[in-house]
Amino acid sequence: MASTIYIMExxxxxxxxxxxANSKHLTLEELKLPDLQEVLVDHQPGGGKVGVEFAVGVEKLEPTFNLKGWDPVLLxxxxxxxxxxxVFTAYGVVRDKRSGRAIEAxxxxxxxxxxxxxxxxxxxEAMSHEYSINEVLHYEVHFDGAEEMYWDFFTNTFRLGGVDPDPEFNNILRIGNAG
Incomplete structure (x- = not known):
């Protein structure tokens, strides 16, 4: 497949x-999806010459957005x-700069x-408000109709590209995966 650039418009x-009434398309100034950051722990082996770090999970997710003006319903x-x-659902128009095709994110x-x-x-000047979403217990990302990332706290389901990268994890812990 030829290289391209995808730009959010x-x-x-x-x-x-x-x-x-819940659409914010007229007041949305900025939308920031949550950072995806692994939790890393340092390890200094007693007999080793160099320390290492090990991935042990993922940081909590915190999406934010800015709206122009006041929004009493959100308040x-x-x-x-x-x-x-x-549930907060974000939609983006992403343009494939090679083909010109509009893609849904x-x-x-x-x-x-x-x-x-x-x-x-x-x-x-029009006053704006910045909002933060916390206690995120479910997150999914789709690009061009395909699931790219899916995570659900209660079912302990995690998928990348529709595939569980560590299927043994829930099996070993005897956690039913309802995802």
């Missing part, structure tokens, strides 16, 4: 279900006012709206 975020979904997790995140940080008000 536009994004939308649904905060909750796909009710058109009511904040933290202690709502103990339930919500989609991320589904289930978590709690745990941070709302208002920007400073400046006369003559």
């Amino acid at each position: 536009a994004a939308n975020l649904y905060c909750g279900d796909h009710d058109p 009511r979904q904040f933290g202690l006012g709502s103990r339930e997790r919500r 989609k991320a589904v995140m289930e978590g709690r709206l745990s941070r709302i940080a208002p920007a400073a008000f400046q006369r003559g």
Whole structure:
């Protein structure tokens, strides 16, 4: 397959279900999917000359987004006012720069709206708010209709490209994998 470049051109975020009232396409300024970062532990072997680090898991996921203006509906979904997790679904228009074809990128995140940080008000400028989604217990990424990443806390399911990279893990621990 010939090399290409994929460029994100536009994004939308649904905060909750796909009710058109939950679409943030008119106010979305910035969307940041969670960093994917392994947890590493250092090991200094007593008889070794060089230390190493071992991967032992993945850091918690924390997506963020910025919206222009005020959003009273999201304010009511904040933290202690709502103990339930919500589904946040992000859609992106990604352009294949070789062919010109528009491709759908989609991320589904289930978590709690745990941070709302208002920007400073400046006369003559539209105030915005930065939001953080924490307690993320489900995350999936799709590109051009294909599952690229899937993780679910409760079923302990993890897949990359639709494949579990470590199928023995849940089998050894006798964890039923409902994913």
